[in-house]
Amino acid sequence: MTVPARRLELDGELTIVAAAEQQARVRAFLAESPVPAELDLSGVTELDTAGLQILLAARREAEQRGTALTFHDPSGPVRSVFETAHLSAELD
Template sequence: MSLKHASHNGNLLLTFSGGLTIFQASERKPELLHALSLAEQSVSLDLSGVDEIDTAGVQLLLLLRREAERSGRRIEVVAYSPAVLAVFDLLQLHDWFGAEGAALEGAA
């Protein structure tokens, strides 16, 4: 998994690409938590480049969401890959990440 981040006016954009599986989750956790500390107001996740995700990847996203909210930052997913939408559908996580509209668009 590759992770890029960009900050603008206190808002952080995290762009993921590649796999988000058990093989990448433990090594990326500290990097994600550090990147989260760079945001002052909100965090946007671009997951459109994620080609593979498993429950470890989902746990990492849930951790990121929890820590963002704990520190008073908003978090939202701004782009989804088909792999992410499939897992969110399977685990019924659309409401947790605001993917309801994206799921409908992906099905069309």
């Protein structure tokens, strides 16, 4: 039996301005339970390097907890930053 993934929707700006708040949200979400998790990125309107660091750190933290974290439905701005950073494979 496959355990369904939990999902957290991120929206708006994922930038240095909102980094601390968004990071706290993501970390609390990951701490809730050890099942696979998804971050829904369809509503992210802007992403900068601080936001990118939050996403990549969240993936590492999930791995350290022994679970998977996937990035679901990335918006255009998210795809653009990942492509610029040569990290497009992280979205698949």
